Amino acid sequence: MKHIALITGASSGFGWATARKLAEKGYDLILTGRRGDRLQALETELHNMFGTKCRLLVFDIRDKKTVFQQIETLEDNWKKIDLLINNAGLALGRDYFEEADMDDWETMIDTNLKGVIYITRAVLPHMIVHKKGHIINMGSIAGKEIYEKGNVYCASKHALDALSRSMRVDLLRHGIKVTAIHPGAAETEFSIVRFKGDSEKAEAVYNGFKPLDPEDIAETIWFCASQPAHVCINDLEITCTAQANAYLFHKE
Template sequence: MKTVLITGATSGFGKAMAEKFAANQYRIIITGRRADRLNELEKQLAATYKVPVHSLEFDVRDREAVFTAIKQLPQEFVTIDVLVNNAGLALGRDYFEDADTEDWEIMLDTNVKGVMYVTKAVLPGMIARKQGHIINMGSIAGKEVYERGNGYCASKYALDALSQSMRIDLLRHKIKVTGIHPGAAETEFSMVRFKGNAEAADKMYEGYQPLTAADVADVVYYTTTLPLHVCINDLVLTCTAQANSFYLQR
């Protein structure tokens, strides 16, 4: 039985991915900041799919908490085959001069440094085994800059560069690295971005059928099913109505 560690697993893509991997009989390690949601998901996965599940409560921005949690994993969960760096967020949709610098710091610390911390903590085992798969959840915002995307686009462009760098640096260890960049997907993402403004969040998805969390989870899981000698390096995923950051048929 293989083991997957999924960060930011309490909602959206992360929760859907935990369910997808559990349905395919993986041991599941889920992480998040909300203990109540983690506990609920742990019980749900174990009861529904009859697989071992372990939850870790920490914020990926907290370097010490990340390394401590990974170091203290129970023996059954130590061998991590797949790491999905999913924890991430967008905050605000403002012009550069109006943007909140605190939002910038949270996005950069979560979307970039958090990925670095978690990957660094998990890597030693993969290197020792000369095998493993790291999946970094990016965004089309890391491929094309759009108006009022400043801090978020910067963080996702950095993550794209980080994924490419990891792929090169880890080549000699035979570790796969995949960057996955979804477009518009209806999750809690927009509610967080618009800081609870449901009206603004709902407008993002009017007039077309966006991706769902399950759609993205299916694609993420697929990338892990390929033979050892095959690696998807970079994948952009959108709904049929969306060609890129600018072209959307409503």
């Protein structure tokens, strides 16, 4: 029987690349996101390349009621989720604290933290009954240290780091692994979203150095997910060679 992975935020970036990697490795996939057309395109690609079976769930992870309803709509065979990848997340704005848009703050907290809580609570009963499973939370180097104008984004990722550690302790008795992966600068839609479509600002973020790409993170996720049953990679921070911490880069 094939393993099943659920990936949130699968319509682009890390989620899309991870779906490809897991499909290549033989997983069947539950793909979630807000953009149904992108999920359908990904499903077609994975079916054509690997014969992967996919189940698409189109919803906003901030909507608690819908998250639980969508998981309950899954057929029994799809509820046997082996791997949950909490990838959906975003940054909005790069402003001093007193100048930031509070609606942006609400969106980041609701997505980066509360969304992870909702989907994990919805999936967990189906892992617990089998006494196994693996949860991978996509954190950020911004969850390890703060930087100027990072304020609530950093706070949301620090909270996710604490949540990951707490999950690992609480779920120990159920035999469920919890891994947190904390990428540094990576060239995805992240900066376009952060700067609200301003492509010039987004591109400037990566000027002068080679950032991580989505495939780097997908490979990292696969490494963590492919360890033997008795091995768990608890916490992993990953940057490109040109990045030393959350704010220090060597640029040509």
